[in-house]
Amino acid sequence: MIRYYFWLSLKSIKGNPWLSALMVLAIALGIGAFMTTYTVFHYMSGDPIPHKSDKLFTVQLDNWAPDSAWDDENNRPPPHLTYRDSHFLAESKEATYQTAFFSVIMAAQPENPDIKPLRAQGLVTYSDFFPMFEPKFLYGSAWTRRDDQQRNRVIVLSKDMNERVFGGENSVGKYFRLNDHEYKIVGVLDDFAPRPKYYDLVNSQDFGDTEDFYLPFTLNDFLKLRPAGNNSCWKPLPTASYEGYLESDCVWINMWVQLEDEDHKQQYQQFIDNYVIDQKNLGRFPRPLNNQITDVMDWLEVREVVTDDTHIQLWLSGAFLIVCLLNTVGLMLAKFLKKSGDVGVRRALGASRAQIFYQHLIESATLGIVGAILGLALAWLGLLMVRSFSPDIAVLTHLDFKLSLFAFAVAIITSLISGLYPTWRICQITPARQLKSQ
Amino acid sequence: MDIKPIFKTLIRNPVGLVLIATQVALTLAIIVNSLFIINQRLDNISVKSGIDEDNTLMISFSSLSDSYNMENAIANDLAFLKSLPGVNSAMATNSLPLSNSGWSSGVSSQSDYKGVEIGSAFYFADETLVDTLGVDLIAGRSFRSEEISYYYLSDELEPPVCIVSADLALTLFPDLNNPEEVVGKKIWYGGVENPKFAEVIGVINDIKAPWRGWSEPIFNRVIYVPHKPIFGKFSRYVVRAENGQLDNLVKNIQTELSNFDDQRVIRPPRPFSDIREVFVRNDKGMATTLTIVIVLLLLINALGIIGLVSFWVTQRTKQIGTRRALGATKFDILTYFLTENLIITCIGVIIGSILAMALNNWLVTAFSLSKLPMSYLLGSALLLILMGMIAVCAPAMRAMNVQPAVATRSV
Structure with missing residues (x-):
């Protein structure tokens, strides 16, 4: 019919x-x-990491100026942390995983003289970055927490960078030259382009570029790198030097943690609140306590990704x-x-x-x-x-x-x-x- | 012309009335708000940066090694760039208007920061500022070469002199009659604990910051400081080409610089048109999308009216024939359909106006758009009524030409 x-x-x-x-x-x-x-x-x-977007949290501490909020309208703390605070949180291992990171731009110098030095954008991060955000590896694997501690000169390359410099072959174990220093390649990522790029919404175009390489954060003790992205200060550096910059209240570092459940989240909130209260005794954090941990989907909303x-x-x-x-x-x-x-x-x-x-x-x-x-x-x-x-x-x-x-x-x-x-x-x-x- | 029978017919069979009127109402609500948004976006798109846009490009480089001498490189590069054929002038800087990245900091007219602290964009420039950017210096003077120094990231920013935008001058010193009078005044920076000042030596008209600013209207507030910036291993030049030479320069400048000194990575140059294109991209996209929506909406409405009125004409062929046979002129028939349509459209327009204002209210609260001026409502209403009249013409003409004899035939 x-x-x-x-x-x-x-x-x-x-x-x-x-x-x-x-x-x-x-x-x-x-x-x-x-x-x-x-x-x-x-x-x-869309949810960029559906199976664990409720377990990944970005951490914000309100270290801003006593008389002017970072964001009057919504009373949000700055999106980034200072070097000293993020360094402390990343080293304290209170969460399942935690990492501080910032993006840098460096010159890659391929051994092959036919390939000219090229501009490379990278993240300086802790080993926990990889189990947290779960990029897939084409060759090798992430570096370890031990590498972090021992400040080993290791590097993870993106698929694209590996193709440009090594023609796509398995380059694990080889050396990669960046700004006149050599790093041992421990892993090469497969395609890794979460959309939106939720872990770095402030600096990158939300749906744009990805990193070319990843270096251990702890190497910055020698490298003394400057961020390629946003940097905001509300008062002058304590001393006009790189050390003064690291000691300062300038914010430029992303901080993410993985927390397993609501209890864990509350424990962590308590932990960072206690930390900030301690710091207040040292004369820092002049504003009222306003520390926030925000999961992926809420963070996308805060940053108005749509x-x-x-x-x-x-x-x-x-x-x-x-x-x-x-x-x-x-x-x-x-x-x-x-x-x-x-x-x-x-x-x-x-x-x-x-x-x-x-x-x-x-x-x-x-x-x-x-x-x-x-x-x-x-x-x-x-x-x-x-x-x-x-x-x-x-x-x-x-x-x-x-x-x-x-x-x-x-x-x-x-x-x-x-x-x-x-x-x-x-x-x-x-x-x-x-x-x-x- | 008696409207009463038309009303009666409409009320007896109100489906067509309801359908068309609702369509018109919704359309009006959408069109009014879209036009309003489009107009704002067109304003954004046509923004003037305040520099010589047609002849400007920006190019950056990063050196490879820690031992690279950035000061020498910048001095050599600038001399080399200025010697290139087709180059008018060049200087080292941190950013350009509309480029979406740069520096900002709070400044004040008083050392204790009482009164207000004004967020302002910071640009770096040397003595060639006016020549290289083609800015409109309306008072005072440009930097002198002995005032220029290198600035490293770890340094504290301590410019002894500065050049400000006219808008910043009037914002900092609201008592001034005109921005020119700001020359010689002190601008404070560095915060309450460590206040320092720079003397204003010049004023530039209509120069824009790298970004629009969301919480603060920073777009017109600009300070130039007399430094050549060195950001670690990174620095950047702005180059002004001779008239008509920019395309050539864009093609060759990367190779020229890299041949001149290959111990570094030179990034591809960005002509200012690119910077501008990226800056206005979203506004352009939005304006185009909404324009297409408006055109399609009018089209759909017109086609809907044509379709429905054609059906009515067919349905009423016999009545029309009868009316004609009883002495109604062709003109009577035409005006009947035109009036009927006008009534329907007007009802739609009235409801639509209320809807439009409600929609605007919602947009104001949800997306912080501004309030709708009445002229948009009036204009769009007229546009829709006109659209309705044009659409109804074709079927109404067909009705007009129905022969009186039809009444005597059975279908």
Whole structure:
């Protein structure tokens, strides 16, 4: 029976090509606009590390100026920590894992004289970085806490850097030269590009670049590196030197910990609060106690990873879809009522209301399917446009199978909803009245 | 023209009225707010940086080894750059307007920081400031070469003199009649515990900070200090090309510099147009998206009206024929459909205006947009009414041409 109704609906579409085309166009435009913005929103608001996003926390301590808050509006402490505080927290091992890190830019000097020195962006971090954020290794593995303690000159390379310098071969055990120092390669990562890059939202474009290499934080005792990213100070350095910088209240270091459950979280909060109270006795931390540990998804919200523009576009395209839906209701009503005569005849020949109902519902669904296909094509075009405007969020503009399925579902549900009232109206037709006027 | 029968018809069969009016209302609400957002974004996009944008590029380098002499490199590079054909001027700096990264710090007009501390962007420059950037120095003088020194990251920032933007001058010293009078005044920095001052020697008009600033309006507040910055192994130049020579320079400058001294990594140059492009990218994207949404909405509405009114015309062919047979002119029929449509659209516009204001209220609270000016509402309402009239024309003309004889035939 469904096949027959489907055949009927195709016939009806052919019989009224203009009205049908208008309806398909309305559905397609609505779906196209909505799916374009929804796709971007979907990726932006996604969980970058679903299996443990509730166990990874970033730590903020409020060491800011006595008379002016870092952020008056929301009373948030600075997003970064000072060197001395992050160093203390990372060394104290109160959490399952903990790491402090900051990003640096250095010059990589390949041994192969054919390859010119190249700019490399890296993270200076603790070994815990790897078990916390779980990048996959192509070759070798992470360095160990023992390497951290012994200040061994080891390095982990990204897949991309390994390809550029070693042609993609297993380089574990070889040496890598950075700013005139050699480091032993212990591991090479596979592709590692969490979206958004939740562990460093302040300095990197949220959906942009990744690191080329990772060095032990403890090596900074000799390297004396400066951060390539954000650095904020509220008072002058105690002494004008690198040591003074490390002692200062300037904030520039990311701090993340892994905590297993609510109890663990409370213990850790207690621990950092106690630490800050101790520091207050030394004359630091002039502001009221305001230390925060925030998990991944909350952190994405605090940093407003999903931009206001994305929200506004999503809402507007939703409203646009509703306008298209209303439009389709009107057109479908016109189309169905045009066939009142047909329906009258079919009812007179014994078709039940239910049969008429199904027949027209299937016709709406058919329009929905055609609209969905066209709408997906339009969404694809729309995303192409988004990509050309915002290359920095290009990774967020791919319509995968799941999203396409979702688009289909939305299109068919939309067309069924818009078909409901016209279908109901057409079912009210009494056979006699229609036949009389013929 | 009597509107009463039209109303009666509409009320007897209100589905069409409800559908079209709701569509128009929603459309109006979306269009008004979109137009308003677009207009703000266009303002953002057309922002002037205050420097000679057409001829400027920025290029940075990092040295390889700790023993590399950065001061020599900068001095040699600048001499070399200035000797290149097509180069007008060059200097070492930390950042450019609109580049999204840079320095900022609080400054005050008083040593005890009573009154206010004003967040301001810090730029580094040498004696070629005016020549290299093409900024508009409206009072005082530029730096002198004996005032310029190197600045290392560990140093305390202690500029004896500075040049400020006109906006910063008026913000720091609200009593001034005009920004030119700020020359000779002292600007304090370094915090309450360790206050130091720099004397203002010049004022620049309309120069922008690297970023817009969210909590603080830092965009127009700029200070130039007389230093050549050395950030560890990293430094950066801004180069101004002769007119029409920028493209050539962008093509060759990286190779030229790296041939001149290969003990370092030279980054690809960024012409100012690139910097600007990145700065306005999101605004451009938003403005374009919303424009497309508006156009499509109008199109969908128009097509919907055409479709529905065509159906009505078909449905009423017999009545139209009868009316014509009873003496109604073609014009009567035309005005009937036009008026009917006008009534429907107007009802939609009225509801839509309320919706639009509600939507704007929500946008104001949720996304801190500003309040909607009435002119947008009026303009959009007129636009929609016009759209409705144009859309209804085609089916109404068809109705107008229905022959009176139709009334006598049975369908």
